[in-house]
Amino acid sequence: MRTSQATTVRIIASALFLLALLVAVPLLIEATGRTDLYYTLTSVALLSIISAGVWITFYIGRINIGQGAYALMGGYVSAILVTSYGMSFWLTLPLAGLFCAAASVLIGLPILRLRGVYFAMVTLVLTEVARLLALALPVTNGASGIVSIPLPSGISFFGVTLVPDFATLANPRLAFYIVAVLLMALCFLSLYRLAHSRTGQLCQSLQQNEELASSIGVNIAYLRVIAYALSSFFGGVGGAMFAAIAQSIYPSSFTVADSVNFMLNCFLGGLGYVLGPMLGTFVLYFGWDLLFQTGEFQLLIFSTVLIVLMLALPNGLLSLAIPRKRSV
Amino acid sequence: MPDLLEVVGLTKRFGGLVAVNNVSFTVRDREILSVIGPNGAGKSTLFKLISSFLRPTSGEVRFKGERISGLAPHVAARRGVVRTFQETTIFKNMTVLDNVVTAHHLRSRASLAGFYFGSAAARSDLEAFGASADEILAFLGLAAMRDEIASNLPHGHLRALGIAIALATDPAVILLDEPFAGMNYDETRRALQIVRKLRERGITVLLVEHDMSAVMNISDRIVVLNFGQMIAEGTPAQIRQNPKVIEAYLGVEDESIGL
Numbered sequence: 001m002r003t004s005q006a007t008t009v010r011i012i013a014s015a016l017f018l019l020a021l022l023v024a025v026p027l028l029i030e031a032t033g034r035t036d037l038y039y040t041l042t043s044v045a046l047l048s049i050i051s052a053g054v055w056i057t058f059y060i061g062r063i064n065i066g067q068g069a070y071a072l073m074g075g076y077v078s079a080i081l082v083t084s085y086g087m088s089f090w091l092t093l094p095l096a097g098l099f100c101a102a103a104s105v106l107i108g109l110p111i112l113r114l115r116g117v118y119f120a121m122v123t124l125v126l127t128e129v130a131r132l133l134a135l136a137l138p139v140t141n142g143a144s145g146i147v148s149i150p151l152p153s154g155i156s157f158f159g160v161t162l163v164p165d166f167a168t169l170a171n172p173r174l175a176f177y178i179v180a181v182l183l184m185a186l187c188f189l190s191l192y193r194l195a196h197s198r199t200g201q202l203c204q205s206l207q208q209n210e211e212l213a214s215s216i217g218v219n220i221a222y223l224r225v226i227a228y229a230l231s232s233f234f235g236g237v238g239g240a241m242f243a244a245i246a247q248s249i250y251p252s253s254f255t256v257a258d259s260v261n262f263m264l265n266c267f268l269g270g271l272g273y274v275l276g277p278m279l280g281t282f283v284l285y286f287g288w289d290l291l292f293q294t295g296e297f298q299l300l301i302f303s304t305v306l307i308v309l310m311l312a313l314p315n316g317l318l319s320l321a322i323p324r325k326r327s328v
Numbered sequence: 329m330p331d332l333l334e335v336v337g338l339t340k341r342f343g344g345l346v347a348v349n350n351v352s353f354t355v356r357d358r359e360i361l362s363v364i365g366p367n368g369a370g371k372s373t374l375f376k377l378i379s380s381f382l383r384p385t386s387g388e389v390r391f392k393g394e395r396i397s398g399l400a401p402h403v404a405a406r407r408g409v410v411r412t413f414q415e416t417t418i419f420k421n422m423t424v425l426d427n428v429v430t431a432h433h434l435r436s437r438a439s440l441a442g443f444y445f446g447s448a449a450a451r452s453d454l455e456a457f458g459a460s461a462d463e464i465l466a467f468l469g470l471a472a473m474r475d476e477i478a479s480n481l482p483h484g485h486l487r488a489l490g491i492a493i494a495l496a497t498d499p500a501v502i503l504l505d506e507p508f509a510g511m512n513y514d515e516t517r518r519a520l521q522i523v524r525k526l527r528e529r530g531i532t533v534l535l536v537e538h539d540m541s542a543v544m545n546i547s548d549r550i551v552v553l554n555f556g557q558m559i560a561e562g563t564p565a566q567i568r569q570n571p572k573v574i575e576a577y578l579g580v581e582d583e584s585i586g587l
Contacts, residue, residue, distance in 0.1 A: 199440050204430075209420075215381075215401050217434040
């Protein structure tokens, strides 16, 4: 019965956290008048979704430095569907994710056979390939990108407005913030299920020893591709949201540096913890902003702190709060 | 006893090197068959060919009349031919129990998605896996260590855990890769008992081994490889007297083959 009690505590804590994000944070922001924080927090939420994808590839034992490629792809898919085909943004959001998942299956089948640094290097190239493709393909409109993407339209169901048209809202920033937080909650809920289910245990078996996993009958090629597709799905959804908020997407919207950051977010938060990517993104994003005042030393201090943190806490920031007792 | 596993004209070339050259033998149901040979004789390669970790250059391995070679390890495992590893290959960051529970994959009735969403089939699977894992751990004398992180286990227990992982797949044939390597007298004695108990469970055992006295002690039949060729096959008594075998181990005195 102790485990069910712990689960109850977790559910209550998560619900409170979500409530705080959805109610208390907006109230605080309105009270202090710092409405720019909406955009910052929305970015953190979306970046943590994209990073959560990278976390999943870590979970099967692959270092993924190519998540930017899928974020870019997702952004373009959504932008093209909205601007050229007049599709509702809300429909393009899952479609962008599914498109990235399908693309990642094709890309993953050959490259997931690689391990360690070789896989990492190939994925590093992916982001650059995606950028060059966005420059070259006719449908992506080259270097000028896709601009003036309309804000998300509303969703009505039998005359009942479920989601208002963002263009009519007085404060679309708040609306985007709430959508981003809800998506983040969904994303981390699905990660939590993964880490606490047998499906996750099988992913862990890949991480720890692929040969042994295949000897006990696990179809490792299949499971790897599934995990990578899920990872890319999150990348695509995050990218689509960014395109909608910025109302534009360019080949340089997600670069190799972003891909590296997504990986760093996971490292910093802790690869062994579901909430690792969220915390990592938050700390990295705000840490960078806080160091802005140091001017030319910003990057120097930032990188030094990162190196020290990784040396001191190889299992991530969350290893301070939660001692690592099991494989999950 | 019918033939369970047939090795037919199995050959593996690595570039110019012929690691396994036209090897044929059969393994009968519930038999303990050992493959021996000097270093570099091709034992490990043969082993990987049988468990489908390597694709043969020619020839094939049949299990119950069906080809299992040249497919994929998980396919061979699904048919019932499961290997253990020479090195201490385990899921080292999982507990001993989780190692064995994870290895029940082939007994799953629920799908990946079923396990993810916690379907009814998944819940009954998990319950069954837990009970079966506990039984296997007790069977191999690992029950006291079930909650230990696997990498903390001492050497001899790691080997037993490797066997426990293989047992979880409910194999018909288990391939043991040097199960007695690096063990002292007591550990070997205990490992021999385990191998005999595997047979009592109805499992056919195929093992590759260096430890001659252990092999002579436990095997029903022995296959001898030298430079990739099969040079002899027979009961331990026959192998002891086979001049080709003695020649292959030339320079090594008689006692090393158990005389």
